[in-house]
Amino acid sequence: MSESGDSDASWIFYKDRPDWSDVTPIPEDDGPAPVVVIAHSEKFEDVYDYFRAILKTNEKSERALLLTKDAVEFNPANYTVWQYRRDLLQALGTDLKTELEYVEAVIKQSPKNYQVWHHRRVLIEWLQDPSLELEVTGDALQQDPKNYHAWQHRQWAIKTFGLFDKxxxxxxxxxxxxxxxxxxxxxxxxxxxxxxxxxxxxxxxxxxxxxxxxxxxxxxxxxxxxxxxxxxxxxRGISGNAVVTSFCEELYKNKCRSPYLLAFIIDICEENLKKGETSCIYNSERAIDLCQALATKYDKIRSKYWNYFSEKIKALQNIKTVEQNNMEE
Incomplete structure (x- = not known):
């Protein structure tokens, strides 16, 4: 999206636009000895030189609002541009419904950009109208069901406005x-x-x-x-639900050796051990055996973790044994 205007033959540089002749552009200042200079296109530099200029003078105008749109086009993740655009929207009394349509278009081009989602959230807060948010986030999640920013915005809208029903x-x-x-x-x-x-x-x-x-x-x-x-x-805890323990044992009996199943059984054993309930199949010996199986065969990539957990179970068993002996004395 950042360089999409480069092929547009109708593009006119801001420095060549008569209605911007009263503005002196401010070039980017990387200091006297920049370590890594980021290469930008001539159009990018032109837009941002003029953006820095209006930012410095705090100009609130329609042309400034249009300039922020070009700035977003070249870098939709620029926080300062979005914040200044919000300042302009408020100062100019811009139709926020139109702004929502614009933001939706930006989201479709840049769906994993935090700044555009934040901008939309602010607009919804101003409008107090979440009627489109489930649809907009749903469309984004249709493209990528694991889009963190879309989920975050959706959860915010649902919780803020009580949109839980469906x-x-x-x-x-x-x-x-x-x-x-x-x-x-x-x-x-x-x-x-x-x-x-x-x-x-x-x-x-x-x-x-x-x-x-x-x-x-x-x-x-x-x-x-x-x-x-x-x-x-x-x-009843992780070890006290008979439906869960029966399910796990059935899987294990049928030769399922998913590392997640084995880890779950280990957790049951650990909880039983902490409760002092050792007269069943969920005991320290079984937990240690499963840790060994995971470390050497079923989850070797985390072998160090399972060896550590095995030692943790042994230490817990020793503590429980000492406590039991003290009680018997």
Missing amino acids: EMDFVDTLINEDVRNNSAWNQRYFVMNNHLGWSDYNVQKEICYALEKIKFVKNNESAWNYLRGVLLHDK
């Missing part, structure tokens, strides 16, 4: 399209945490949802992480 359907669609879409799983947690709440019914419902998705793709880190997050709201 969000779970939107999330379901994304997860069904790509069950590994971590951003969609995060959005599901966002809706639960900020709207639907964690009643026992909702907790069990979300556990079942996660288990169904894991059954479909067992080596899916996103679903396993979501399951962990949901279980934080289960008063």
